[in-house]
Amino acid sequence: MTGDVAAVAAGTGGCHLFSGCGFPAPGLNDFNFKPLFVIGSFSFTKPELVAILCAILVIAFFWVALSKPKVIPGKMQSLAELGILAVRDQISRPAMGRRGDKYLGLLISLFFFIFLTNLMELIPVFQFPAMSRISFVIPMALTVYVVYLYLGFKNQGGWGYISNMWPRGVPWPVYIILIPVELLRFFFIQPFTLGIRLFANMFAGHLLLSIFMVATWYLASLSIGLLFAAGSAVMVVFVFLLELLVDLLQAFIFTTLTATYIAASLEAQH
């Protein structure tokens, strides 16, 4: 049973309040989709469409806006520059200073791709944040993981990077706990929580939005249900605004933490 089938069952056939059927609560099934088309054993589903579309949009926008930059910028160029300067001044410079400017390509790509895929949750035809499938989050987190480990080992040396993970001048019994915790943090917990933070926020947000939208439809029966449906519709508006905030915030946080991890790799923390 896929999300589409459940939605159709709730929509047609009039499954409303007081008509005998229970509330078709959105669950895990709403995150699985029937493939749009199948080639051999490769099936192309809606989350893939959303992700590819967002990637193409981001690349196309920056290409068109900045391929022939003029000294006096046109509209698209100033919009793109606004975005780039926002990432540089709010995310990259506070974490890394000027030497982080060479990693700006990664940070800008991450920020705009994640922001646009998150926004797809709210745009009517798509209504699915690609990052609510863990398979789209894993490459993001893995990329950041490989980048900061590579930069750490390159800039501080093999043993230098690892020995800089724990601070100096601490009484020796504390090292018994500190060293495993810091090793775990750098090698396992940081990439894991980076990915899970984005995934869980998008998953929970999509679930919340679907619950209220399905509830509005389900409650809209010609009875007291209309009043409940109006209340549910008001909740949809609030959750929409909340999701707008969360989309921007999660893209910002992912990028800021990437910048922080790269900064920690570039020079010793202590």
Added chain:
Amino acid sequence: MSVLAAATTTTLQLNFGAIGYGLAAIGPGIGIGLVFGHAIEAMARQPEATGRITLYMWIGFSLTEVLALLGLVVPFIFHAS
């Protein structure tokens, strides 16, 4: 004479996922309140630092909230179906 007592068992059906999330939301609830409370107090003490405080406030909020969201998501991950 032995009396055979009919044994009846009742199973209590609990939704552990929901209980787990409820427990998981206690800590981050307190934590997020602390983050925003201290941020507001800091902004009241020094209004010209509002921009910088807001930046760190959002970072602290998202780091704390992930724990509550993990409590929401983990029951779905370990769903036995």
